[in-house]
Amino acid sequence: MAVLSSLSNAMDSSQKECVLRSLDSLDIELPSWGFADTGTRFGKYYQPASAIDVYDKIKDAATVHRLTGACSSMAVHVLWDFTQEHSPESVCQAARKEGIGIGSINPNLFQDQSYKLGSFGNPDPQIRSQALHHCLDSIEIAKQCGSENITLWFADGTNYPGQDSIRRRKHAFETLLKQCHQALTSDQTLLIEYKPFEPAFYHTDVADWGMALCLAHKAGAQAKVLVDTGHHYGSQNIEQIVAWLLDEESLGGFHFNDRRYADDDLTLGSIDPYQVFRIFTEIHSFAKDLGSLPPIAYMIDQSHNLKPKIPAMIQTITWAQELYAKASLVPFDMLRDHQKRGAIIEAEQCLQRAFMTDVTDTLRVWRREHNLPEDPLAAYAASGYEDAITSDRVQRRKDLGIEPESTYA
Ligand code: PSV
Ligand code: MN
Numbered sequence: 001m002a003v004l005s006s007l008s009n010a011m012d013s014s015q016k017e018c019v020l021r022s023l024d025s026l027d028i029e030l031p032s033w034g035f036a037d038t039g040t041r042f043g044k045y046y047q048p049a050s051a052i053d054v055y056d057k058i059k060d061a062a063t064v065h066r067l068t069g070a071c072s073s074m075a076v077h078v079l080w081d082f083t084q085e086h087s088p089e090s091v092c093q094a095a096r097k098e099g100i101g102i103g104s105i106n107p108n109l110f111q112d113q114s115y116k117l118g119s120f121g122n123p124d125p126q127i128r129s130q131a132l133h134h135c136l137d138s139i140e141i142a143k144q145c146g147s148e149n150i151t152l153w154f155a156d157g158t159n160y161p162g163q164d165s166i167r168r169r170k171h172a173f174e175t176l177l178k179q180c181h182q183a184l185t186s187d188q189t190l191l192i193e194y195k196p197f198e199p200a201f202y203h204t205d206v207a208d209w210g211m212a213l214c215l216a217h218k219a220g221a222q223a224k225v226l227v228d229t230g231h232h233y234g235s236q237n238i239e240q241i242v243a244w245l246l247d248e249e250s251l252g253g254f255h256f257n258d259r260r261y262a263d264d265d266l267t268l269g270s271i272d273p274y275q276v277f278r279i280f281t282e283i284h285s286f287a288k289d290l291g292s293l294p295p296i297a298y299m300i301d302q303s304h305n306l307k308p309k310i311p312a313m314i315q316t317i318t319w320a321q322e323l324y325a326k327a328s329l330v331p332f333d334m335l336r337d338h339q340k341r342g343a344i345i346e347a348e349q350c351l352q353r354a355f356m357t358d359v360t361d362t363l364r365v366w367r368r369e370h371n372l373p374e375d376p377l378a379a380y381a382a383s384g385y386e387d388a389i390t391s392d393r394v395q396r397r398k399d400l401g402i403e404p405e406s407t408y409a
Contacts (some may be wrong), residue, residue, distance in 0.1 A: 011329070011359070015329055015357075016365070018328050018329060019325040019328060019329065019359050019362040019363075019366070020365065020366050020369070021328075022284070022324060022325050023070075023321055023324070023366045025293055026070055026298070026320070026324050027071065027072050027073075027298065028071050028256070028298040028317060028320055029071060029073045029074065029075050029104060029297065029298065029299040029300065030061045030064060030065075030073075030074050030299075030300055030313060031074070031077075031299065031300055031303075032051075032058075032061070032075060032076050032077060032080070032081050033057075033077055033080060033303055034300065034301075034303055034309060034312075034313060035050065035057045035060040035309050035310070035313075036050055036051045036052075036057065036080075037050045038303035038305060039305050040305065044305070045305055045306065045409060046404040046408055047308065047309065048390045048393060048394050048408050049308065049309070049310070049386055049389045049393060050309060050393070051309075051393075052393055052397065052400070052402070053086065054076070054086050054091055054094075055086075055091075056393065057074065057081070058074060058091070058094050058100065059098060059389075060309070060310055060313075060389075061074040061098075061100055061313075062095075062098035062100045063310060063380070063383075063385055064310060064313045064314055064317065067373060067380055068314060068317045068318060068321070068372065068376050069367070069370045069372045070321060071100075071317055072100055073095075073103030073104075074095065074100055074102060074103055075103045075105075075106060075151070075299055076091070076102055076103075076104075076105060076106065077108060078105060078106060078107050078108055078134075078137075078138050078141065080108070088102075088144045089144060091145075092145045092146070101145075101146070101147075102146075102147055103147060103149065103297075104148075104149035104151045104191070104297065104299060105138050105139075105141055105142040105145065105147050105149070105150050106150075106153070107134050107135050107138040107150070107152065109131050109134065109135075109152070109153075109154055109156075110153075110154075110155035110199070112130075114127050115127070115131070115155070117164070118154075118155075118164075118205070119131035119154060119155070120132070120154060120156060120169075120172055120176045120177070120205070121156040121164070121172050121173060121205045122156075122172075123164060123168075131176070132176050132179060132180070135150070135152065135176075135180050136179075136180065136183050138150055139180065139183045139184060142188060143185060143188075147188075148188055148189060149188070149189050149191055149252070149253065149297050150180075150184075150188065150189070151191040151193060151226060151253075151299075152190065152191065152192055152193060153193040153195065154173075154193075154204075154205055154206055155199050155200065156204070156206070157199075157200020157201075157202065157203050157204035157205050157207075158200055159201050159202050160202050163202065166203060166205075169205050170205070173205060173215055174219075177190070177192070177216075177218070177219035178219050181219040181220035181222060181223055186222075189222050189252055189297070190216075190219060190222060190223040190224070190252075191223075191224055191225070191226040191253050191297065192206065192212045192215055192216050192219075192223060192224070192225055192252075193206070193212070193226040193231070193255065194206045194207060194208050194209055194211060194212040194225070194226075194228075194231060195207070195228065195231040196231065196232070196233060197262070198262065209225055209241045209244075212226075213225050213245070213248065213250055216250055216252075217250075223252075224250050224251065224253070225245050225250050225251060226252050226253045226254070226255060226297075227241060227242060227253075227255070228254070228263075228301055229254065229255065229256055229257055229258065229268070229275075229276075229279075230255070230257045230258070230259040230262075230263040230264060230266075230301070231255075231263060232259075238275060238279060239279045239281070239282045242282045242283065243282045243285075246283070246294060247286075249294075251296060252297060253296055253297030253298065253299060254296065254297070254298050254299060255299050255300070256268045256276075256298065256302070256316070256320065257300065257301050257302045258271045258276075265301065265302050265303050266302070267302060267304070267307070267312060267315060267316050267319070268302070268316050268320055269319050269320070273319070273323060274355060276323045277323045277326055277327050277354075277355050278351070280323055280326075280328075281327040281330050281351060281354075283296065284327050284328050284330060284332070288332045298320075300313065300316055300317075302316060308386070310386065311380060311381075311386075314376050314380055315377060317376075318363075318376055318377070321363060322359055322360070322363060325362070326354055326355055326357055326359055327354065327355075329354040329357055329359070330350055330351060331354075334350055335347055335350040
């Protein structure tokens with residue numbers, strides 16, 4: 001009973017303070033591609049308000065930041081966002097003007113036809129060299145933008161047994177990642193993302209966190225692992241992976257999203273919010289032992305095909321804040337004590353009660369303290385921004401001759 005009463009749903013002042021301070025420490029990067037029209041391999045549903053170019057994406061990301069106060073930077077994908085007329089310099093300037101920064105730089109190692117058999121793993125040395133140079137250029141762009149993170153996701157792999165040598169490809173990755181690492185400045189981090197399937201269907205070169213960790217260790221001290229929550233098989237224990245990577249000082253960052261079947265890019269916590277809470281709990285637990293929060297690049301990697309894009313991002317950020325704040329309420333001293341005694345039910349209740357605690361009032365207090373709207377989604381709906389960008393972007397698409405072939409649903 002003592003456990004239950006001390007973990008009741010109403011928070012005392014020190015718990016409220018804990019929630020407030022935890023919210024101060026959470027900043028989540030938004031993906032530029034989350035504001036543009038995207039779809040599945042079966043097609044796209046176009047949205048009249050979707051971003052046309054990188055400047056629209058910056059404005060949309062800055063709008064989400066102004067309403068939530070929790071996403072001060074936007075990740076860019078090099079080939080999707082930088083063009084002849086959209087140079088890194090002008091893109092960074094535009095972002096600064098809107099009050100956000102350009103965050104992680106994502107090279108594109110999958111779209112060019114030459115990458116049919118892979119990029120770093122390609123059997124052709126010329127294509128491997130092309131991929132390396134694209135990464136080195138991306139590191140240069142990161143320097144120009146003052147970006148600390150270069151995120152490498154490889155679509156590399158094979159579709160059929162025997163198609164290529166798995167070990168030869170591994171060695172090629174080791175060599176090229178080391179070369180990328182050598183080009184980093186001392187404040188930059190190389191984030192290595194893993195994914196067990198898709199687009200390769202037989203083997204993926206960087207299939208899981210263990211492979212990413214091996215590659216990171218061989219590349220150098222500034223290479224870390226990036227955990228995309230959607231890049232796991234159904235029942236995988238992601239919080240365990242997070243705990244291990246934290247302990248190995250190799251957790252570089254996250255790409256947050258949720259999944260039901262594959263890499264669905266659904267809204268964070270829409271399918272399993274308790275899992276997100278458990279991931280955050282591992283981070284707070286590590287911070288408790290360490291005395292401070294570890295540096296982690298939190299990013300969203302979601303492309304909403306059906307939901308309106310900006311409200312979906314606001315929903316994601318506010319939900320992430322809520323789950324992060326709940327996890328900060330886990331009474332770790334009490335939990336350790338129960339763990340020592342093998343008091344399984346009481347230990348589990350420490351997590352369950354924190355998860356069930358209603359932190360919404362304290363979130364509102366935090367928003368008031370930061371001059372933010374108490375209800376960011378409602379504030380967005382009332383702002384008129386969606387109507388304004390809809391008419392602007394519909395007209396601009398007409399002027400540019402890039403209207404979708406069918407009318408909007
Ligand atoms: C690949 O599935 C991925 O997660 C990588 O992070 C890419 O950069 C991103 O999605 C593109 O949407
Ligand atoms: Mn990702």
